[in-house]
Amino acid sequence: xxxxxxxxxxxxxxxxxxxxxxxxxxxxxxxxxxxxxxxxxxxxxxxxxxxxxxxxxxxxxxxxxxxxxxxxxxxxxxxxxxxxxxxxxxxxxxxxxxxxxxxxxxxxxxxxxxxxxxxxxxxxxxxxxxxxxxxxxxxxxxxxxxxxxxxxxxxxxxxxxxxxxxxxxxxxxxxxxxxxxxxxxxxxxxxxxxxxxxxxxxxxxxxxxxxxxxxxxxxxxxxxxxxxxxxxxxxxxxxxxxxxxxxxxxxxxxxxxxxxxxxxxxxxxxxxxxxxxxxxxxxxxxxxxxxxxxxxxxxxxxxxxxxxxxxxxxxx
Numbered sequence: 001x002x003x004x005x006x007x008x009x010x011x012x013x014x015x016x017x018x019x020x021x022x023x024x025x026x027x028x029x030x031x032x033x034x035x036x037x038x039x040x041x042x043x044x045x046x047x048x049x050x051x052x053x054x055x056x057x058x059x060x061x062x063x064x065x066x067x068x069x070x071x072x073x074x075x076x077x078x079x080x081x082x083x084x085x086x087x088x089x090x091x092x093x094x095x096x097x098x099x100x101x102x103x104x105x106x107x108x109x110x111x112x113x114x115x116x117x118x119x120x121x122x123x124x125x126x127x128x129x130x131x132x133x134x135x136x137x138x139x140x141x142x143x144x145x146x147x148x149x150x151x152x153x154x155x156x157x158x159x160x161x162x163x164x165x166x167x168x169x170x171x172x173x174x175x176x177x178x179x180x181x182x183x184x185x186x187x188x189x190x191x192x193x194x195x196x197x198x199x200x201x202x203x204x205x206x207x208x209x210x211x212x213x214x215x216x217x218x219x220x221x222x223x224x225x226x227x228x229x230x231x232x233x234x235x236x237x238x239x240x241x242x243x244x245x246x247x248x249x250x251x252x253x254x255x256x257x258x259x260x261x262x263x264x265x266x267x268x269x270x271x272x273x274x275x276x277x278x279x280x281x282x283x284x285x286x287x288x289x290x291x292x293x294x295x296x297x298x299x300x301x302x303x304x305x306x307x308x309x310x311x312x313x314x315x316x
Contacts, residue, residue: 072119073098080122089143094127094135101143110144112136126282132299137279156297159278160287166212166274167267171235176208178312183275183285185217186224186238186252190301191284192245197305206314211238214272214283222268223256230257230264288312 070090077085077100086103088110093099097114114123126136163181180198184191201207213229215222224241231237237254244253275285286298291313302308 070098070100072117073100073115076115076119076122077102077113091139091143093139094129097123099139099143101139112139112144128299155295156287157295159297160289160295162274162278163210163212163287166271167229168210168212169229169234170208170210171238172202172208173205174208176202176205178206178288178314179208179210180286180288180312181210181212182287183212183214183271183280183283184238185214185221185283186228186241186254187218187221187250188283189245189247189250192242192247192252194284194286194301195242197302198309201309201314207309207312211235212271212274213238213268214275215268216272216275217283218251220251220256222265222272223260224252224254225268225271226260226264227254227257229267230260 067090070087074087074090077087087100088103089101091099091101093114096117098117100113100115101110102113103110111124114127115121126134128134160181163183168181182191182194184195198207198209202209211234213225215225228234228237228241241252241254245251246253280299282299284301286302286308287295288311289295290311296311298308
């Protein structure tokens with residue numbers, strides 16, 4: 001089913017996620033995962049990145065003086081952005097990182113970026129602590145003043161309603177009594193792990209999975225997502241992507257098509273835009289209606305799959 005999208009805002013707690021990109025910095029291509037403290041995968045961007053998924057606001061602040069203590073990180077950001085970014089604020093962030101509020105030239109927005117204190121490592125994406133609190137949102141409220149004017153946080157039920165208006169397809173038995181919605185990137189390893197954990201319940205006919213594909217994690221992600229969507233049987237195409245997923249390189253098995261209709265490209269872009277507009281910090285993102293009718297949302301790979309399926313209402 002393919003329907004285009006209204007937007008509803010959401011910022012939610014995180015578990016293990018592949019976090020999204022901050023801004024088009026063409027020199028970057030490194031993926032850095034941290035599942036011990038921040039539980040995020042921070043991803044370098046490419047020129048084809050369709051959207052941003054961490055706190056950002058329209059640009060318009062004046063550049064401020066940055067203390068020498070942040071000189072190494074400032075130099076790295078300026079180098080990687082080819083001099084197209086301006087540092088607005090610098091601040092101490094979690095895990096000993098240096099945080100920066102950055103105006104990205106030509107993007108019309110301010111974003112948060114992080115570097116190691118020695119200026120050798122660069123990270124972008126939402127940072128979540130072990131309790132699932134979105135620290136990047138807190139930094140945005142403090143260092144990106146316009147972020148405080150963002151719309152109010154949506155309830156999971158509102159998010160589910162808006163998610164129905166993305167481009168999605170189903171995997172499993174249409175007669176299944178329990179429905180789960182998931183946002184996936186074809187190259188997301190935590191999506192893959194979540195998929196593998198859910199597959200037995202899908203195969204048994206317990207769960208019908210509604211899949212919204214986005215493409216942000218790697219250069220090949222948008223075209224892989226589009227290739228799956230344009231397949232006459234996208235559910236089977238996704239199954240093949242996950243069946244031969246390369247855990248070592250964190251790459252889905254889909255071979256990107258060289259001929260993708262503009263309509264399909266637009267659908268992937270719209271899905272990624274929906275994710276950005278709703279403030280989702282990464283993939284996977286799972287939403288479902290519990291046994292008592294309450295809608296629940298989970299950012300990241302569910303840490304306890306048995307508890308998750310019981311929450312969905314699937315019998316042991």
